[in-house]
Amino acid sequence: MEETKKYIQAFLSQNKIEIPTSKSTLFEAFIAKEENINSVKIIQENQKIIMANWKLKTRIDDILLQSVLLPNGTVNKNYESKIDFEKLGWNDIIYCELNGMEDSGLEFNSDEDLLFGNPLISGDLKFKFLFRVEGEAEDSILNEKTITIIINPDPKSLWKDIESDKDDAYWKEDNVATASTFLDKNIVIASKRGRSHANVGSFRDDDFAYKNIKETGWNVLAVSDGAGSAKLSRQGSKMACELVISYFEENFTEENIKEFEENLQIHHNKTDEETSKKISHFVYDNLSKAAWSVHKELEKFAIKLEIPIKDLHATLIFTLVKKFDFGYAILTFGVGDCPIGLLNKDVTEIKLMNWLDVGEFGGGTRFITMPEIFQSDKLPTRFGLKLVDDFSYLMLMTDGIYDPKFVVESNLEKIEKWKEFLEDLQGNNEDKCKVDFNKDNTEISNQLSAWMDFWNPGNHDDRTLAIIY
Numbered sequence: 001m002e003e004t005k006k007y008i009q010a011f012l013s014q015n016k017i018e019i020p021t022s023k024s025t026l027f028e029a030f031i032a033k034e035e036n037i038n039s040v041k042i043i044q045e046n047q048k049i050i051m052a053n054w055k056l057k058t059r060i061d062d063i064l065l066q067s068v069l070l071p072n073g074t075v076n077k078n079y080e081s082k083i084d085f086e087k088l089g090w091n092d093i094i095y096c097e098l099n100g101m102e103d104s105g106l107e108f109n110s111d112e113d114l115l116f117g118n119p120l121i122s123g124d125l126k127f128k129f130l131f132r133v134e135g136e137a138e139d140s141i142l143n144e145k146t147i148t149i150i151i152n153p154d155p156k157s158l159w160k161d162i163e164s165d166k167d168d169a170y171w172k173e174d175n176v177a178t179a180s181t182f183l184d185k186n187i188v189i190a191s192k193r194g195r196s197h198a199n200v201g202s203f204r205d206d207d208f209a210y211k212n213i214k215e216t217g218w219n220v221l222a223v224s225d226g227a228g229s230a231k232l233s234r235q236g237s238k239m240a241c242e243l244v245i246s247y248f249e250e251n252f253t254e255e256n257i258k259e260f261e262e263n264l265q266i267h268h269n270k271t272d273e274e275t276s277k278k279i280s281h282f283v284y285d286n287l288s289k290a291a292w293s294v295h296k297e298l299e300k301f302a303i304k305l306e307i308p309i310k311d312l313h314a315t316l317i318f319t320l321v322k323k324f325d326f327g328y329a330i331l332t333f334g335v336g337d338c339p340i341g342l343l344n345k346d347v348t349e350i351k352l353m354n355w356l357d358v359g360e361f362g363g364g365t366r367f368i369t370m371p372e373i374f375q376s377d378k379l380p381t382r383f384g385l386k387l388v389d390d391f392s393y394l395m396l397m398t399d400g401i402y403d404p405k406f407v408v409e410s411n412l413e414k415i416e417k418w419k420e421f422l423e424d425l426q427g428n429n430e431d432k433c434k435v436d437f438n439k440d441n442t443e444i445s446n447q448l449s450a451w452m453d454f455w456n457p458g459n460h461d462d463r464t465l466a467i468i469y
Helices: 002-014 021-032 034-065 234-250 254-268 274-303 371-375 398-404 407-412 414-426 446-449
Strands: 079-082 093-099 106-109 114-117 125-133 143-152 173-184 185-192 206-213 218-225 318-326 329-334 342-344 350-352 383-388 393-397 463-468
Touching: 002 021, 002 034, 021 034, 034 125, 034 143, 034 393, 034 463, 079 371, 093 185, 093 414, 173 206, 173 446, 185 206, 185 446, 206 234, 206 463, 218 414, 218 463, 234 274, 234 318, 254 274, 254 383, 274 318, 274 329, 274 383, 318 393, 329 342, 342 414, 393 398, 398 407, 398 414, 398 463
Parallel strands: none
Antiparallel strands: 079 114, 093 125, 106 114, 125 143, 173 185, 185 463, 206 218, 218 318, 318 329, 329 383, 342 350, 342 393, 393 463
């Protein structure tokens, strides 16, 4: 009854009614009445209900107003994000669901509070987060909160693929892929126009050519990357590769190489130093003549068109390979920033068969069209010779492959980086795109071409990769 007395006194006081001493006996009798005691209890209970309802409403409102920041996603790229209830302070949410996700490619696992999937559409995707907090009735209407996730477009979709002008005098296919035999091995090559060129409808500057010279048993392979800033570099690269093939067809005759091949046989048996000198002299003399011949023909072509030779700027790497009883002889030449990599039979060693003209501050790339190449004391170092019992892969590539896959020149001499590159080719990549190097695989050229569509931010140059395996 004491609680009833205090409550009524406070209530009367709030209404400016004081109990005089003369009325104290009357007041005591008033508060002792059961109907007044019950009335106070009912009022207090209603006050508690009102207070609880207010707290519940403000709690729900707090959740509705609370920001929920989820990481951005990208169309066609796997997305996974946990809605961290503990971090958000939502431990009092006793039920929830996420609606409106149809056709988005995303799902919500309420047991793990996990939003996941492969987004199909871009934009600010708005989903309905329906929830019930502790204190609400089980059959109460669910509260609705909008959660927004930003899904960015697939970067690939932002690039146009405009065909190059087929009426141009020096037009060539935007994308080329081929496969064949190479000695007793196989060869696969793909050359693909870069996204930066496709986006504006310009031409593929890269090129390649290869040939089995049946008369001598030597096979030759050339790869070239036309300079993007040169107006006719696409023609320069095409001519450079074709001219290499023509030169060796005409000049690498049985008569001319007979002594060289004999010396190779002797050299393999680890004989005198004199043989090594003869071999080095032959390689330098013949390969330098081939490179110089390419340069001079490009120079003649430029004069004919009345253009500066720099308009034909192109890098050039090439290799000649022949199978002997002792194994393989591999000759190489390189100018520019395109590497030649030779992997041994069990893929435990890498031999970089050329050094790259990369330059300390950029702009260091050299081209076969530059006469100073042939006047430099470094010219002899551009030629390579390797005799091996066998090998697993001999690869020639342009910087459209080298830059995104090896990043820096030093990585080209690390076997672990080449192993990673092979794993990438064999399907260990984001797109799960695989090149099957089984010799009976008739789809390998298409597979390599598809693999070369890989995405790498900032690397949208032409891509050419030739693999002897």
